[in-house]
Amino acid sequence: MTIIKNPVIPGMAPDPSIICVDERYYIATSTFHWTPGIQLFESKDLANWQLVGYALNNEEVNLRGTNTPAGIWAPHLSYDPQTKRFWLAYSHMVNMAGREFNADSYAIWATDIRGPWSEPIYFTSIGFDPALFHDEDGRHYLTILEWETREGYQAPGHIVLAEIDLPSGKLLSPWHRVTQGFTTRGCAEAPQIYKHQGAYFLLLASGGTGYAHGVEVGRAETIFGPYEAHPSGEPILTSSPRHLFSLGDPDAGHFEMVNPHSVMQKAGHGSLVHTHTDEWFMAHLMARPLEGQLLNPLGREASIQRMHWTEDNWLEMEDGSNLAKMTFKGLAGVPIDNEPNTDLFDSFQEPQYLLEFMTPYRQQHQSWVSTQKRQGFLRIYGGNSLFSQMNPAIMATRATSFTYEVETLLEFQPNHYSQTAGLGLYYDSNNWLYAHVTYSEEKRCPYLTLLQAKLGQRIEYVNTRVIVPEGNIQLKIGYDHGIANVYYRLEEQETWQILLQDLSVAYLSDEGVNGMPGEIGGFTGLFTFIGAVDAHQHQSYADFAYYKVTNHSPAS
Structure with missing residues (x-):
């Protein structure tokens, strides 16, 4: 068997929901404030995962004004063999203030993973992380976290389950609480139902999506329970295997649970798949902090572990432990054609x-x-300031490595100081780095400079400026374990020139943004981008000749 390295999908690919249909494997992941919504990946070997599209790509959802880390949460991918439909259940988190966590949950369906997908079907606003289960008798069930806001009640809430009519979305039974008695780490969410040897199994993401994260499981004879706990009394998969009892504790970070002996942290939020080779695997999220720090710039990534069923019909990791590993044995008899590669290049010669x-x-x-505006270029018209949560003109890709370079060549002719175009690193509207060309009223020509946002503070590098006489320039940013170096090259130059070096950008990470001390400020991940701003007339544009990302360290 081939040994496969984790994460199988590096960079922002959290909450992976995995299924197998006709010897192909599919994973759906969260996208939060990013559009298009819900990434969809395909694989035939569990090692190479290709992005094949998005489920919410036709303005089905409005994410303008979304605060980090709200937006599209925890899509659950399933397949109904009776109707031969793919189903995606998801939550649109619209508010997290006051710990109210207002979310509307929907489902969409398609006969092909690439779409087209149906219009969203509204389910409920009781909580978040909905999941569908299609039973063998043709009945369908919805599980979800019922969010609790009242003082003195179970925090953050209970897992509930109801029978549902598809595709109307109407509930056919009352909500049943199904988590009493078997979860110990608390913060239970992302409930998913599976069936094996006639018994029902309820998988939970527990411990919060931080360093205590894990997967717990309960078993029942009937779908509404009661569900008994796994005999170990512990998560069946985690990166922090020491005991923690935190039932009723809403803390999602649990920094005290970091595992100093593991590259992998935060392992949890699992999704089970039965393969065409009659094997069992679990996809789950994980994170890799910067060495010596508790900062995770790549966000939560997707990994896989090999699982098996015990003689007494309990699910566990194949090696009998509950510690998630950085490698796993692949599918029996399925070769891996090539090593995964997340480098990117686009010369913009094609329409797409x-x-x-x-x-x-x-x-x-x-x-x-x-x-379409100019052959061989991507034209971006300037939008709002990068601080905006409404109309920023940013085209970005997920950072997938701790060491990489991103570069571009742009042509830009600004005539006002509020017009800019360039290259940068981006976490959200309050946290980014932007090397850009803008207009100098004194010199009456374009110049290159640098702007930064850190926890909402605007930092202007007024002493870092280079005249760009023709408005044409190559830009490059090198990222190395939280340190950025910014380079430029004018047309007549042969070597890269340094604009700014050794700038710490480690704060562009899940723990480094927006949160209070000791809290996780986000759980999305770092992106690289090209973009433009026009706070003057929204008429200026920049033409980008190419976009290139080169990773200098393995994805794992």
Whole structure:
């Protein structure tokens, strides 16, 4: 058997929901404030995962104004063999203030993973992380976390389950609470139902999505329970295997549970798949902090572990432990054609630009980003300031390595100081680094400079400026374990020139943004981007000749 390295999908690919249909494997992941919504990956060997599209790519959801880390949460992918439909259940988290966590949950369906997908079907607003289960008798069930806001009640809430009518979305039974008695780490969420040898199994993401994260499981004779706990009384998969009893504790970070002996942290939020080779695997999220720090710039990534069923019909990791590993044995008899590669390049010669390009808050539309305006270039019309959560003109891709370079060549002719275009690193509207060309009123020509946002503070590098006489320039940012170096090259230059070096950007990470001390400020991940701003007339544009990302360290 081939040994496969984790994470199988590096960079922002959290809450992976995995299924097998006709010897192909599919994973759906969360996208939060990024559009298009819900990434969809395909694989035939569990090692190489190709992004094949998005489920919410036709303005089904409005993410303008979304605060980090709200937006599209925890899509659950399932397949109904009776109707031959793919189903995606998901939550749109619209508010997290006051710990109210207001979320609307929906489902969409398609006969092909690449779409087209149906219009969203509204389910409920009782909580978040909905999942569908299609039973053998043709009945369908919905599980979800019922969010609790009242003082003195179980925090953050209970897992509930009801029979549901598809595709109307109407409940056919009352909600049943199904988690009493078997979860110990608390913060139970992401409930999913499976069936094996006639018994029902309820998988939970528990311990919060931080360093105490794990997967717990309960078993019942009937779908509504009662569910008994796994005999170990512990998560069946985690990166922090020491005991923690935190039932009723809403803390999602649990920094005290970091495992100093593991590269992998935060392992949890599992999804089970029975393969065409009659094997069992679990996809789950994980994170890799910067060495010596508790900062995770790549966000939560997707990994896989090999599982098996015990003689007494309990699910556990194949080696009998509950510690998630950085490698696993692949599918029996299925060769791996090539090593995974997350490098990116687009010369914009084709009408369709890279599928990997995502945009924060707003939808991608030809009115502001297009390859049709000029052959061989991606034209981006300037939008709001990068601080905006409404209409920033950003085209970004997930960072997938701790050491990489991103570069571009742009042509830009600004005539006002509020017009900019360039290259950068981006976490959200309050946290980014932006090397850009803008207009000098004193010199009456374009110049290159640097702007930064750190926890909402605007940092302008007024002493870091380079005249760009023709408005044409190559830009490059090198990222190395939280340190950024910014380079430029004018047309007549042969070697890269340093604009700024050894700038710490480690705060562009899940723990480094927006949160209070001791809390996780986000759980999305770092992106690299090209983009433009026009706070003058929204008429200026930049033409980008190419976009290139080169990773200098393995994805794992």
